[in-house]
Amino acid sequence: MDYLDEFLLIVIAHFFAVASPGPDFAVVLKQSVQQGRRNALWTSAGVGAAILLHIAYCVLGVALILTQSPSLFMALKYVAGAYLAYLGVQALKAAKPPASAEDEVENKIVQEEPVWLAFRRGFLTNALNPKATLFFMSLFTLVISPTTPTSVQVGYGVYMALATWAWFSMLSMVLSKASVREFFQQRGYWFDRGIGVILIALAIRVVI
Template sequence: MYWTEFFTVALIHLLAVASPGPDFAIVLRESVGFGRRAGIFCALGVGAGIFIHVAYSLLGIGLIVSQSIVLFNALKWLAAAYLLYIGIKALRARPAAAGSGEISLDADARTPAKAFSVGFITNGLNPKATLFFLSLFTVVINPQTPLAIQAGYGLYLAVATALWFCLVAVLFSQDRVRAGFARLGHWFDRVMGAVLVGLGVKLAFSELR
């Protein structure tokens, strides 16, 4: 009975998740800079962040946030500040030691918990995701659809997002790919930093529509 609605949700989500944005940029950076394990844990963090959006959408809090300019701007600026913070850190990357042949984004090794938290925060603070899930749960999904079914949609969205970015992590953490980026040295990190800063600035000046 709800298969048509589910496939509509799945298709819209596929188009949205495949579009490059902060989630893609951060998973790419973790995967290339710290390897497959970090990339996968970051992807799992992004997927877990989806549960935040699903939860407030089901509770109706997303509607309140979207209708409050103050609350929306607070979330927007917090997310922009976080992207600017990690972007600026990346911009300050120093050249690797001569002959190291590896990318080094930080002196400290990336722990799974750190990689997971970076992905989780990046997705959870994204106000664009707030509006996406609000639209999804108020326009695409019929309000008469049982809450349990809607929760099932949310579980699918979280799992599908995690799997998609795990695939991204696996692809970009391959030795050949990492070796190619390694030849760019610290310039890769600086480019990714510029991308994240650009996304932060764009987000900061975006308007509630």
């Protein structure tokens, strides 16, 4: 109860951060439509697990180092931008399905990738997102008091990881519904290309 006010601030800040459109949302949306529910849920789990990475370096004090080392942070931004650009280019390569396959698209899902690839995709998308890095650095330097016990800070982190996983899992359940997936699959290659443009734009925004 001693840290209830601090926790409520974290809950509010985290909700607005996770609900705002960004690379995580774009990737989960793409996986839900292209790969189906199970794959999207594993991608969501990867996004949630990456939160624990951010929490780990913040608790260990690396966040303070990053704030004092602009060159290190810039290197992180370039790596993140390159990864998002790579995802965007892959999406732009989407080709129009053959005419003979148009009648089969209603219940068809692109050949599903292994779940470990889906998990890795979600994990790397969030782990390399400088927006997430800045958010957690801000929390641990401005909102969370230096006197807050490490165990409490870890508890905050576990909550944010679980809340992130729950949020994107909910989105996965909605976006992977047959009616929603059918709508996107009928325009699949345009959808993929649109997501590719968004991811490349995000990559450029991250770098500049």
